[in-house]
Amino acid sequence: MTSAIEHFSNRLRFETDVSDVHGDLAAGVPGLVVIDSRNTASWEQGHLPEAVHLPTREIAGRAAATVPAGSTVVTYCWGPGCNGATRAALEFARLGYAVKEMIGGYEYWVREGFPVEGAGGRVSRPVDELTAPAGAACGC
Template sequence: MLAFVDAKLAYEIDVVAAADAQASGSAVIIDSRKRQSWDHGHIAGALHLPAASLAALPQTLPRDRCLVVYGWGPGCNGATYTARRLLTEGFDVRELIGGYEYWVRNGFAIVTAGTTSRPGPDPLVTAEPHR
């Protein structure tokens, strides 16, 4: 059981650590959701790579940085499919715990209809606003 927990900690990343990694340039965030979901709103600075379009990976994906993959939230496994595909190609990948839902709930920057905003943090998720 300890090996499972260690592996989970090595593979998953929470939204605070992902935001820090994105800000430092050590990670690129990948949205695995459908176009309609992306258009509804996505993490600022994320790349769109829908799970359904994984047959041919873009040649522009960076191999020198961690790829943090996300879906809608805890009930979505599209990010897991995308992460699996990227891992088979040798990329360094982490899956974002809580996905887009928890990114928004923590008050990090999102893009909706071409406008970047920072929703107020949900007090059930965080006691302090982030950046």
């Protein structure tokens, strides 16, 4: 039982989901910096409006100049089939930042109907009912 409690507690310490990130951004949680760790082509295709673009391979060299010390960093990549956000979170942890990975990534942000920015400006897609109840929060 203790192992299970430790495991799930750690997951909640180091992971967050798109609904919680959206809520934190909407509430203006101080010190929160959301990092898109994908490449430039992916960023230009679409990204979270409040995100900072910092590809994983550039984190070690640019984090100190890009992310204020003491920030809480949330990393994301494409989606659950990609571990790019995990690699980015590891880089930030090595640099001493408090960091969480946004599970579901960009894919689930879009599928839950949250806005994205890209070449065409800011857009939102309809909520995918397989990821979130249409017109409502999941209530977890």
